[in-house]
Amino acid sequence: MTKKAFRPDVDAPEYKGAYVPYDIIKEGAIAVLVVFILTAALALVFSSPDEKAVTIKTWSNADAVDFAQTAGDELAGTSAVANYGAPYNNNGTSQHWGFLSPEKWVGVRIKIDTTKDFVIDPLSAQPAQPALTAALNEWNSASSATQTTWDNAFNKAEPNLTFSNGQVRIPTKAAGPIPVLLNYETQMARSGALDQALVTQSGFYTTNYTKPLLFISDGTYFAGLADKQHLTGSQWGMMNETGQYPGQAWLWLYTFWYQVHPYSTSASGDFLVWGTMMILTALMILLPFIPGLRSIPRRLKIYRIIWREHYAAE
């Protein structure tokens, strides 16, 4: 038999010591019972959070100005979603690192045209009303250059947009049909009809909330609620949960990168964070095969605490 050098971080010595009684079934049963009782007690004492979902109806009734401004941005194609890029549209700059840009390579697969999907189509589905029909006809028959002129006029007046007596007021006469369209869009939103229109665009049965969620996320109202609940990115974001609950604490390392430079300041921060986490995850999975890294536990010697009785008996 040939002999090869014993590699302490790869090979394990053959154990020739004592064995002690061990009831694996009893151990498992006790563990399940203890965890069940602990879970039941924690649930009884601490319960769980359940903040109601935001709807376009609640948003537009709570902050009609923010809603109308956001709807105007969707119509004008100046919102964050309108300029997101893949997978929703081709308008944005894809996140990348050097030549690596998988977002761009995959391309548009969940097509979102904010002008059409968030404003024009829902309004077009409304029962015929002369003013709305005229405004839609004016918008649809205008050239893109004319629409851009109206959009620019709206964008200039947008900061001074007001809402009173159920009417959106935009201080400009150069925005074409946009004030009329936004008034009807706001009325539709405040009645709850826009929620339904956005959800049911793909048919009677649906479980896909991509469009209403993207619309809601473009407004400042939604982010304001999250900020109050310490849920924004600079507040360690999505590892938290509403209220004082522990949330997804196991995402701490993923969330950590968003707090530090260059991840926190780069336009491709998400891609850099995911790239970093993919590398770290691969290192964790392949740890047994990586010289140097696999020696760390032997050098740290924490195992001497774990097996202190074994070493004391030697």
Added chain:
Amino acid sequence: MSTDIERQWTSRIRHSVVDKLPPDKLLPDTQPAYVASWIYVFGVTTMAALAVVIATGCILALDGPQWWHSSTLGHYINSMHLWSVEIFFFAMVVHLWGKFSMAAWRGGRSMTWVTGAVTFLASILAGFTGYVSQTNFDSQWIATQAKDGINSTGGGAFFNVLNLGQMLMWHIVLLPIAAVVLTGLHVVMVRIRGVVPPFEDTKTEVAA
């Protein structure tokens, strides 16, 4: 005749399984004396928590994804689901650090480590899809935030975190199956190879 039987797939698989994992290894009644630390409790605690997570998830599934919002009993079961998930991850992370400290991949146990690490990843994904399937403000916010990261990898085009139906299916079907199968594989590997023995610094060579 006996040769024919021995050649059957069934016979071959049975022999292979019994050779690798005889009953006394699958359900042992003794263990090495060095397995004497509280750190060993966290492996079985993780599995026990997984059982409670699945049981409470099954009860939540009985009446659809939203009934727990308007039912006191449903809310309590949801709370149990949440806290069993917290216990599950706490125990799993302690188990992982414990096994790292023992270099538990030694002695031909590298795949035991790999399946454990992949189970951890599958569990994170299962937890995440659960969070975005709650149909409340939490799920809305987490989904809209998470989309940017996933989209940046190109994965968001196929794994749309804003699509409740897709996330719920992953959460209650695909990922639980993955977590249970991976956990089963992991445990079988532990039973086949046994618990890794302590370091012996004086050891210099091993039989090839």
